[in-house]
Amino acid sequence: MKKKELIFIISTVLCMNLHAQDVPNAPDFLPGPPSELSMWYVNDYAQYTWGKSLRNTSRGEQAISDMSLDLPSYLSMFSKVLGIELSYSKTPQIYSILEYGMRYGDLATQAGQTAFFSRRPYTRLNESSLLPGSENQYSSVSSYPSAQALTGWLCALILTEVCNDRQDQLLARGLQFGTSAVISGYSWDSDTYAGCLIASAVLSRLHTHDGFSKMITAAKSEYEQITGTRTPATTRADDGPYIDTKDLPSSLTYLPVPPDSQCIRFAYDMMAYNDGKSIRYNDQRGQTAIDDVEYDAQHFCEIYSQILGVNISASTTPEIYELINRVHPSGNAATQEAKAYYMRKRPYVQLNEGTSYPDDEASLYDTGSYPSGHASGSWLMALVISEITRTSQDALLKRAYQFGQGRVITGYHWQTDVEAGRLVGSVVYARLHSSREFLEQVDKAVKEFKGLSSSIRATRADESINTQYYTIDGIRLDQEPVRHGVYIEGNKKVAK
The missing domain is CATH 1.20.144.10 (Phosphatidic acid phosphatase type 2/haloperoxidase)
Structure with a gap:
């Protein structure tokens, strides 16, 4: 051979x-x-x-x-x-x-x-x-x-x-x-x-x-x-981020230059800004965008709990919680080099208009807009959590995409800031895999979730024998499966 x-x-x-x-x-x-x-x-x-x-x-x-x-x-x-x-x-x-x-x-x-x-x-x-x-x-x-x-x-x-x-x-x-x-x-x-x-x-x-x-x-x-x-695999003696900021890829090196106000592409940013402003107060997306201003591990736990069907917290899921707590700072940290270099004005600063969340306007007034740390961190987190339960990946990424768009809706970022942020999150995700501690924590989180989802499947299957479908990770579906795969119907595995 x-x-x-x-x-x-x-x-x-x-x-x-x-x-x-x-x-x-x-x-x-x-x-x-x-x-x-x-x-x-x-x-x-x-x-x-x-x-x-x-x-x-x-x-x-x-x-x-x-x-x-x-x-x-x-x-x-x-x-x-x-x-x-x-x-x-x-x-x-x-x-x-x-x-x-x-x-x-x-x-x-x-x-x-x-x-x-x-x-x-x-x-x-x-x-x-x-x-x-x-x-x-x-x-x-x-x-x-x-x-x-x-x-x-x-x-x-x-x-x-x-x-x-x-x-x-x-x-x-x-x-x-x-x-x-x-x-x-x-x-x-x-x-x-x-x-x-x-x-x-x-x-x-x-x-x-x-x-x-x-x-x-x-x-x-x-x-x-x-x-x-x-x-050698990166290790840290403390419980902070898995990768030091200095070891993260340089956002200034690989990202494209953001458009300025004289560039035709800026018209795209302006149209996205106006579109976002139009739904701030008369659309559920506007309220979700305000809720997503909160950028911390606790908020990520809350939104992912809804998707995974489990309560993620330090007491109920300590391994998943530690993973989220130590990953989320790197998403924003990896954007800082480009932010500091370009110092692009945020929409509300450049246009001298208010946002839908005034509390942060003063503190962020003199900070760079490109790329978006919120968009980077949310996309990064969705990719990481997808390793724990791949059957929820599409839902996780959909929510992360929405999370980033919320920054345009609130008026804190241009559309091109958000798009660049998701690329940064993708890069950080890849780089995290050089950390031995990260890889070990992912393994712990996977085992923890499998244990939870096994008990969830047993309970849920008894509640509705022939009317509900669940993924193999215990996630309830709203309808009969439309994609090929193995599912739980009642108390049996079925192929669809």
């Missing part, structure tokens, strides 16, 4: 319980592609126009090479970042984990494109793309989410776990794949953003399996042997 075949078989066995129907369900937590009458399309068209202006430059040449979706191309691109050759022969462990991640990412892309359909820029506008030879092939394939953005960002996040010493450069390169899809005319900006968020959800789903963690460990060991780098 060839070595390559053996590596693939081992990786498949380690992660054999991943299936096509197990991918994150994007329609459950993302808004989908925008209509041409929405504010989101304003941003899409502005970014498309910007991308066209770069086609006859060296960045346009890079965009062409970035459009390839085969593993050797991604290995070649990231090899340049790391300064070593990534290949089957030179780095079989890194090759294996990226190959597996890309296979699963491809399943997520296909699922998203099946659920949504968005015409590609070159077809909608009846213009030429940067790769005319492929236009017919992809004209009937949805551009949402962007396969290039999803794959590039997923590979960058995985490599961030493996190669901590090059994390900033890897992340910056990972985001470029999505930008290249825009420059080429094959994707809208909203397609690429959706691809990045789905990629982070895929990574969280992968981490629910022991086999993936073993593959990460093997790849990291291989990288250290080749480069001579020694990056």
